Every structure is written in structure tokens, then in C-alpha cells.
Amino acid sequence: MAAVSGPMPIVDDSRRADALPRPDTYDIELAARAVKVHCAVKQWPDGERCLNCGWPHPCVTYRWGRKILVADGWTEREIAALDSRTGVWS
Numbered sequence: 001m002a003a004v005s006g007p008m009p010i011v012d013d014s015r016r017a018d019a020l021p022r023p024d025t026y027d028i029e030l031a032a033r034a035v036k037v038h039c040a041v042k043q044w045p046d047g048e049r050c051l052n053c054g055w056p057h058p059c060v061t062y063r064w065g066r067k068i069l070v071a072d073g074w075t076e077r078e079i080a081a082l083d084s085r086t087g088v089w090s
């Protein structure tokens with residue numbers, strides 16, 4: 001392996017979600033499922049937590065799924081409609 005010399009390359013990771021390439025159908029279905037399952041539970045003493053993994057909401061999985069859906073052009077209303085629970089825990 002050759003030694004790296006010179007300054008480290010600068011990587012631009014500041015792209016916005018809407019600048020990402022349009023996700024494919026598999027990504028969108030997986031992202032919608034992730035957002036649906038990793039929704040917030042508001043009844044914890046320290047604030048909202050993820051129903052699925054228990055981390056503070058929004059958890060990393062929810063944020064990933066939401067980013068994919070936004071990149072696909074979903075509206076806030078469409079994303080919110082994924083949370084179809086009839087109660088906080090169901």
C-alpha cells in the first residue's frame with residue numbers, strides 16, 4: 001500500500017436530501033416501512049422516543065427513511081400518514 005502524502009482531500013457531504021439521486025422503488029418501500037415502524041412515542045418523561053428502538057426520536061433509522069422519502073418528493077402530509085396507529089402503542 002502506497003503512503004498517502006499531501007493534504008487530505010475535502011469531501012463535500014453537505015448535499016441536501018433533494019439533491020440526492022432519485023431513489024428506486026426498493027429504497028422507497030424500505031424507507032416507508034422504516035418511517036412507519038420507527039415513529040415517535042410522546043409519553044416518555046424525557047420526551048419523545050422511538051416506538052421501535054427506544055432511542056430519542058427521530059432515531060437514525062427514521063431520519064434515513066425520511067430523507068429517502070423527501071428525495072422522492074413525498075410531502076409532509078404523506079410522510080405523517082405512514083403513522084397509522086390507532087393508539088400510542090399500537
Ligand SMILES: [Zn+2]
Nearest residue numbers: 038050053059
Ligand atoms: Zn427507531
